[in-house]
Amino acid sequence: GKSSFINYLTKSNVQKSGVAPTDDSFTLITSGSEDTDQDGPALVGDPDLGFMALRNFGSALISHVQLKVRKDLQLSNVILVDSPGMIDCPATPAPQQFTTTEALKNSGSRQARQQSFGAGSTFDRGYNFMGVTRWFAEHSDVILLFFDPDKPGTTGETLECLTKALAGMEHKLNICFNKCDQFSKMHDFARAFGALCWNLSKVIPRKDLPPIYTMCIPVENQAAGLGTEALADLHSTRLEVVAKVSNAQERRVDNMISRVDDSTRVLQMYTWVCTAVRKQLSRVWWNVHLKTAVVMAAGAAAAGAVFAGRHEIVDRLGDRFSHLYLSVLAGGQSLGLAYYAFAYPAIKKKRQELMDDHVLTDIFRDQYRMEIAEGDEFLLSLWNRVMPRLQLAMGTVGIEAIGFVGRRDNEYLSRILNEDVPRLRRQFARAIGDSTRVQPALQGSVDSEI
Numbered sequence: 001g002k003s004s005f006i007n008y009l010t011k012s013n014v015q016k017s018g019v020a021p022t023d024d025s026f027t028l029i030t031s032g033s034e035d036t037d038q039d040g041p042a043l044v045g046d047p048d049l050g051f052m053a054l055r056n057f058g059s060a061l062i063s064h065v066q067l068k069v070r071k072d073l074q075l076s077n078v079i080l081v082d083s084p085g086m087i088d089c090p091a092t093p094a095p096q097q098f099t100t101t102e103a104l105k106n107s108g109s110r111q112a113r114q115q116s117f118g119a120g121s122t123f124d125r126g127y128n129f130m131g132v133t134r135w136f137a138e139h140s141d142v143i144l145l146f147f148d149p150d151k152p153g154t155t156g157e158t159l160e161c162l163t164k165a166l167a168g169m170e171h172k173l174n175i176c177f178n179k180c181d182q183f184s185k186m187h188d189f190a191r192a193f194g195a196l197c198w199n200l201s202k203v204i205p206r207k208d209l210p211p212i213y214t215m216c217i218p219v220e221n222q223a224a225g226l227g228t229e230a231l232a233d234l235h236s237t238r239l240e241v242v243a244k245v246s247n248a249q250e251r252r253v254d255n256m257i258s259r260v261d262d263s264t265r266v267l268q269m270y271t272w273v274c275t276a277v278r279k280q281l282s283r284v285w286w287n288v289h290l291k292t293a294v295v296m297a298a299g300a301a302a303a304g305a306v307f308a309g310r311h312e313i314v315d316r317l318g319d320r321f322s323h324l325y326l327s328v329l330a331g332g333q334s335l336g337l338a339y340y341a342f343a344y345p346a347i348k349k350k351r352q353e354l355m356d357d358h359v360l361t362d363i364f365r366d367q368y369r370m371e372i373a374e375g376d377e378f379l380l381s382l383w384n385r386v387m388p389r390l391q392l393a394m395g396t397v398g399i400e401a402i403g404f405v406g407r408r409d410n411e412y413l414s415r416i417l418n419e420d421v422p423r424l425r426r427q428f429a430r431a432i433g434d435s436t437r438v439q440p441a442l443q444g445s446v447d448s449e450i
Helices: 002-010 040-045 052-057 100-105 110-117 119-125 129-138 156-165 186-201 228-246 248-308 310-317 324-354 357-367 369-373 377-396 407-431
Strands: 026-031 036-038 065-070 080-082 143-147 173-177 212-214
Touching: 002 080, 002 143, 040 052, 040 065, 052 129, 129 156, 143 156, 173 186, 173 228, 186 212, 212 228, 228 248, 248 324, 248 357, 248 377, 248 407, 324 357, 357 369, 357 377, 369 377
Parallel strands: 026 065, 143 173, 173 212
Antiparallel strands: 026 080, 036 065
């Protein structure tokens, strides 16, 4: 029902529709001055359209992306993305388990994509379908996930999409149970709707399910099905979904502000944890090098003492000991190098320890101990996103390449979170005339607006 909804939304037959999936590509639809089509290479290669990042998913995806520009669309300044329909995958061998760091290091390989996003998604599609879906979801303002009565959330790929590609997107995800006008008996509707809720409950880790929009697309000679009142309710729900799409432009600004807030929090977490990691490694590094320098300095001091008393040594032991200080110097330096060779593995061991999941998590908890003590679960979810990328960065460029973050940089990030983002939200609320905004009960408990 995705393509049918797009045709209804745009008042144009821009997409083919049918009972079975009719398209295997990601189709982008937007309005323009004339009707044009662009294939994947032209779309991805255009720097002004903003889809060049899709190259990272390989040539197989590029051949499954297209752009349709139509002049008669009833929707302007909006890009609609029609994704391929979800399908069940044939049985595949159980994937080999990788650690988080190993999976990220090999993220460009076919095998690693198979482990990260499911075996079937790579074998059957030819590209990282879940990864591409995740990319489009992150750049979208409204996400509509359609279910049909004949397959109410029973396809494995749909459930996988909810748990992986759309994880963390609940604020813009709308679940639509379409084609409900096909039911002629309440018993059939109850069974299908119950099956959908049951399948969603297995992948949504919450007691309460998100709203499910039961709707249908108007067609000629549409049967009343469950009754005229029920049909009118389905049409009313569809209009709610249409309104969400129509308000996507307003949500765009709000989502951009949210992305600034999220990116800043991620960057701040990176800087705090990276600085703590660098300090711990630097402490071991300086300990080894300073002790090595002390041993060498002691050898040099001993050689200097021998050099100062060389005449007395020659008088007592003979001329053959006139250059004894050089031997002492060489011995002291050799002893220092031997100690360095003995102690250097401690640096390598510490570097490996700092990349361990548990050690990094302990560092994170130490940096945010006050927030964690207050039960801030958002930080924990944010850390689950930050840690794999941090491990990848430390494994590729090295911990030594990570610089320290100064106090002024931290203050700048805190100012963005505590001042700039709230100010942007207030300005946006005033711009759209948000009269329904709730006023704080305690004026002294919030920051005053200047």
